[in-house]
Amino acid sequence: MEQRATAQCLSLLPKLSSLKEVKQIHAHMIKTALDQFPYEVSKVVEFTSLSVTPQSFAYARELFYRIQNPNLFLYNTMIRGCLINKRSEEATFLYIRMRGENLLPNNFTFPFVLRAFEDKLDLKGGKEVHGCILRTGLGSDLYVLTTLLNMYSVCGGSMKATTKVFEEMPLKDVVSWNCMVSGHVRHGSLELARTYFDHAPARSLVSWNSILSGYANSGRIEEAERLFMEMPKKDTASWNSLISGYLRIGDLNSAERLFDRMPARDVVSWTAMIDGYVKNGHYDRSLALFHQMQLAEIEPSEVTLLSVLTSCASLGALELGKWVHAYIKKIGFSIETNLGTALIDMYAKCGNMEKGLEVFFNLGTKKDVITWTAVISGLAINGKCREALEFFNRMVTEGIKPDRVTFLGVLCACAHAGFVKDGFHYFDSMNKDYLLVPRMEHYGCMVDLLGRAGLLEEAMEFVKAMPFEPDPVIWGSLFGACQMHKNLELGEQVMERLSKMDPWNKGNLVTLSNIYAATSRWDDVAKTRKKMKEKGTRRTPGCSSIEVNFHVHEFVSGDSSHLRSKETYEMLDLLAGRMKVAGCLPNDVLLLED
DNA sequence: GTAGGGTTAG
Numbered sequence: 195m196e197q198r199a200t201a202q203c204l205s206l207l208p209k210l211s212s213l214k215e216v217k218q219i220h221a222h223m224i225k226t227a228l229d230q231f232p233y234e235v236s237k238v239v240e241f242t243s244l245s246v247t248p249q250s251f252a253y254a255r256e257l258f259y260r261i262q263n264p265n266l267f268l269y270n271t272m273i274r275g276c277l278i279n280k281r282s283e284e285a286t287f288l289y290i291r292m293r294g295e296n297l298l299p300n301n302f303t304f305p306f307v308l309r310a311f312e313d314k315l316d317l318k319g320g321k322e323v324h325g326c327i328l329r330t331g332l333g334s335d336l337y338v339l340t341t342l343l344n345m346y347s348v349c350g351g352s353m354k355a356t357t358k359v360f361e362e363m364p365l366k367d368v369v370s371w372n373c374m375v376s377g378h379v380r381h382g383s384l385e386l387a388r389t390y391f392d393h394a395p396a397r398s399l400v401s402w403n404s405i406l407s408g409y410a411n412s413g414r415i416e417e418a419e420r421l422f423m424e425m426p427k428k429d430t431a432s433w434n435s436l437i438s439g440y441l442r443i444g445d446l447n448s449a450e451r452l453f454d455r456m457p458a459r460d461v462v463s464w465t466a467m468i469d470g471y472v473k474n475g476h477y478d479r480s481l482a483l484f485h486q487m488q489l490a491e492i493e494p495s496e497v498t499l500l501s502v503l504t505s506c507a508s509l510g511a512l513e514l515g516k517w518v519h520a521y522i523k524k525i526g527f528s529i530e531t532n533l534g535t536a537l538i539d540m541y542a543k544c545g546n547m548e549k550g551l552e553v554f555f556n557l558g559t560k561k562d563v564i565t566w567t568a569v570i571s572g573l574a575i576n577g578k579c580r581e582a583l584e585f586f587n588r589m590v591t592e593g594i595k596p597d598r599v600t601f602l603g604v605l606c607a608c609a610h611a612g613f614v615k616d617g618f619h620y621f622d623s624m625n626k627d628y629l630l631v632p633r634m635e636h637y638g639c640m641v642d643l644l645g646r647a648g649l650l651e652e653a654m655e656f657v658k659a660m661p662f663e664p665d666p667v668i669w670g671s672l673f674g675a676c677q678m679h680k681n682l683e684l685g686e687q688v689m690e691r692l693s694k695m696d697p698w699n700k701g702n703l704v705t706l707s708n709i710y711a712a713t714s715r716w717d718d719v720a721k722t723r724k725k726m727k728e729k730g731t732r733r734t735p736g737c738s739s740i741e742v743n744f745h746v747h748e749f750v751s752g753d754s755s756h757l758r759s760k761e762t763y764e765m766l767d768l769l770a771g772r773m774k775v776a777g778c779l780p781n782d783v784l785l786l787e788d
Numbered sequence: 789g790t791a792g793g794g795t796t797a798g
Contacts (some may be wrong), residue, residue: 403789411789429789436789460789464790466789497790501791535792538792567793568793635795638796642795670796674796674798677797705797
């Protein structure tokens, strides 16, 4: 009687699916000792682990780990629950545990565990599952094989294994064909993807979207447009793909037009636009759109917040950045590696390194190379170069391998602090200890390092000995050093190169004129100015911004457009006067130039 | 379909 009543209650659960109700029924089961019955327990686990709220998942886990010898069904539901709740680490752990307990996985287990290994980009794990599939004789299950295809196409370095599985499939459906299309798109072989797309006996919306995003993301916007027009059906993802295609090539107008015209916008559409503004340097517009998004009551995702934080970092919008930090806590996103790193970077670029370090230490073990690099670069740009190098050493001690960007931070720290010897030590260490071949940008740091230290001859020799043809940035570094150390002779040589390589750069003639001014060559200053006029070179006006009450105010030099510009200039005069009294003189070189 | 760290000068 009791048993039947409980079973009836349980059958209602998917419709109710409230954690409170599940708990009530479970309490009842405990009272009647029914939770000894694996079937009932498994139901509870199933319903709660299917639920996507973190609370009910936590409840399901608690139940699951109390069960002594979970059966196959329990493992399956729990693995699926882990996957839905984005705990692929735990899903694979459970799979390994169930294999250890000699439970044979079935066709229900494989797709989920394959997706878990796919999430972790764990090809080795995925291969083990493949072997197990063959041993269990499920090597012809269409659903299992399709997930296997996807795992290989995501985790594999090439499409070799994927193609092999595909070709050996006794039966192929739309999804398997699409795996081949999206796999080749992922590996950047658009032509192959197109071949599979064209040869597929049937195409789903997903296939259309895969190939569309392939064209959009590789800048082949005309082909993407054509596909978009040809599509028999479109969903929000199709619109989003084309929008991000426009954003990628910097065509903001077309992206905006599409964004305004699309029938339904979701979080991804908003996020793509916001991030598109960020990537194209329109930070102010990205924040304005974020504001609009909130007025439209669209909940931002973690990805949205990552973009917004990047925007805050670039603008130095500390207050808004702090607001985002508080907002993350409020809506209950846990601060893991990505958000943590973005927060650290934001605090560092806004000049509040203490806060950045606080976030860093709160991350515990959830730190990766990118997180460490954000801290190292952050310390370097905040003038804490010793600390930056100390963090680098700690990172290595903790077994995290630095990558090429980490070394940019390290070399930047050395350059800013004048640590010439350390700079060369780390530069050599790249190849010797980490098999990283220094790129142009690393050489750029070294030229900057030598140049700032006043070792201009050495810097020039270093440039000549480089394995690449120096780019304008390299010469620009050297040129800046010539200005800093008032070296006219080398400066003129560098200018000659720069005028050939980068004739339209507005800054170079300005720097040249500064060098002349610094060495009292007034005739040449005048000549350079004349040349600037002839070429139509105008200095890009210096621009700064300040954030008050979440509004970013931008100022251009000589600007009087702001409502409170008069007060601002009065305050500036006052501050300049005080600085003079305090013995701070403005940089004479810059004064002469304007 | 959107995604965190980056070399010069200004």
